[in-house]
Amino acid sequence: MHEHRVEQRVIRLDRIPRPVPGPGEVLLRVAATTFNPSEAGLRQGLLRSIVPLALPYTMGLDVAGTVADGDRTGRRVVARLDGGAAADYAVAPADLLVPVPDTVALEDAAALPIAGLTAWQAVFEHAKVTAGHRVLINGVGAIGRYAVQLARHAGAHVVAVATPRNLTAAREAGAHRVLAAGAVTGARLEPVDALIHLVPAAPEHAALLRPGGILVSATTPADQLPPGSVHFIVRNDTADLAAMLALVAAGTIRIDIAARRPLTGLAAVHAEAEAGHLPGKTLLLPTA
Template sequence: MPRAVRFSEYGDVDVLRVEEVPMPDPGPGEVLVRVRAAGINPGEAAVRRGLLHERWPATFPSGQGSDLAGLVVASGPGVTGFRTDDEVLGWTDARASHADYVVTGARQLVPRPVGVPWPAAGGLFVAGSTAWAAVHAVGAGRGDTVVVAGAAGGVGSLAVQLARNAGATVIGLAGPHHHEWLSARGVVPVAYGEGMAEAIVAAADGARPDAFIDTFGADYVRLALRLGVEPQRINTIINQRDAVEFGTRTAGNAEGADPEVLAELAALIDRGALEVPISATYPLTEVRAAFRELERRHTLGKIVLVPGGPEPSAVVSAGR
């Protein structure tokens, strides 16, 4: 039978279970996808731990996962854009992609270009749409110097590349073990910690940065302000408190959640203009280990689940 990740109470990774579930059935406007890859994200860990209960409460038993890539198995009534065995990538809003099979809206899927590896396709949506929105929010462009905090993480590793593609000089804040990766992609690496502000100014040839993207939290909004960056050219995806206090931007996944954006990012990967670094892949049964690694917050790029579940046996498509 198909399997899916479930949890029935808030808690640490130990509350996660991989359970057998009925085969999902696509309704009108929906597509059933056999999942080949599904990224994991810090927000999913926060939901599972109950840290976002006031904003996004879980209904138990809860599934998890937004990112996905896989093969179309069946379509519901009204779906005309996809056929059986089409290769797709996209997302679900139902906390359900960490599974062998998932049903999602046809408008939340785009074709997978041949040059996009399955792990990259399955880990693209959340990080990619967030990075896209952040880079656009600060208006990164030719002649700008843009600082990215958390430059080697899932969102940061894409944001530095998108800002570079826009013509900006990019300074990436990351641990020394990620500096080689950043340098190889034209990013000026700076280690976080003591003396970071001075190092940023030095990397910017003594000038103040034009824009700042915070993907980590902590006090990076305040650091950006101390460096002289205008609030409207600071974007944080985590520190909502400082964003409200100082009037900075908070563009993220909600602003980038669009199939046209996803298709644009996939096309960039297909032609070699964007890379989704994959630090590790895990089978569905090792979802706990995958989240343990993620929550250490030292990962380069993305961690992706690769379900590899059973072939569909008897799936009736209402749309055919």
Template sequence: MKALRIHAYGGPEVLQVDEAPMPRQAPGEALVKVAATSFNPADVAIRTGAFSAVLPLTFPHTMGMDLAGTIVGDAGPEFAPGDAVVAFLPPNIVGAAAEYVAVPVGLLAHAPTAIPLVEAAGLPSTGTTAWQALFEHGALVGGQRVLVNGAGSVVGGLAVQLAVAAGAEVDAIAGPMSVERVRGYGAARILDYTETAVRDIEPGSYDLAVNVAPTPVAELAPLVRTRGRLVSATTDIEADDERITTIRMAAHPSRTVLEELVASVDAGRLRLHVTGVRPLEDAPLVHVDRERGKTLLRP
């Protein structure tokens, strides 16, 4: 079968579409025919070895943390052959950038029915990151005031929508090309970062700030009220602010979270910003010329 693999850490040139053996389905796994996976910025860190100290890879390594596909064969009582499924795969296991992948059943959720299956490959990792930033780490409840920095990104846009659906008042920092799209997500106020600097925002304005942009945490901390929270999915925390809780997060797979995200998509509360669907062979180009929005890869 065809698979997008790396045989060593390195630049985009290490990405190769190989002829790989069909996966062996172990007990507790399901064999899935892949409809699509997606490109994530974290794929660059995986490819270059930036995570190798904590998540070492076994080479050759098949890329692809996001999965949308259909069940093939026996998958236990929860899934039947032909069921459409999605999953967020840990980055150090065999990924979904292939024609088939064997997946632990505990990671699978039924795919949303309101969108095409290929498009659903854009949901698992980005949606989980947004959800965990807001609710697992941010402890968000309705009525709070929330700032999403980097709202024009895929994760940021999902965070805006999830926070609005939870009853929060959401302000969003985004670039000029994303303002109208983010406004459509229900943000109460859009701050164009080319016109409004973070330092110009009134200090202590927010119960929760979520950072999915390269902004230093120290610049955002003053915007959070005393005993509020600041969650960063992108930049490290260099020094704690004793007034607030600061958290540097990394998303982890969760079927429960994924099932909630799927329900939100099917209920029309959550929209994905998919901008392109490309073949696996285009992966080196995608790693170099990153498009705005989510790029999907099809085997």
């Protein structure tokens, strides 16, 4: 079996025995995993104090695949793992698996767990977006594209702030108004009920919040946010993930995939991301 492992911060392709599931675990044949920016931080050792790792470490947090053993063999599932999905086969706790509806492409479902859950929890759990709210979403990468769609689905009026290369994506996600990053100052905007801040920098648009409004961020440390803001770390929640999949199956939410790459190119994907050349969500597909 092939897997991509980190050893001394370097990604290396190894051939190892197929993993054996333990109690409460199942074996998955991986259909796809993804690149997440947090994995670059893991590889570089920047998150060591938060997520200590024993090296070598098999990468891959998002996984979509089919159950490869037991009485559920062949079932299509998706999950968020703590690593191990950047391989031909992965072991996953059975209680983390969420069925993938037949109308949803199995590969594509791998793009949902981390980005989708982060957007879901930002919009509904922390910002509590409902019909009639005005919402500003700053940053329309993988998470922001879902956040725009979910806020629009909730009945909110959505203003999106995006980099030039993501302006079209923000419009396609359903934002009512799209502004280029750097062009918000001077724009005539009504106060907003929620600011969902999804870029790794201190927020610039907090003045647009109405009294009682909320600023929510999953990307900026709490000490760089204004008082009263919410900084959160995404929670692995199978009910939220199942709800996202139901919206995808119904055609309400679209899975946005920027690129599909072979898993053998994982090191190159990391290098492109660190150079700022990786747009949106990239799927990584085993070639075996």
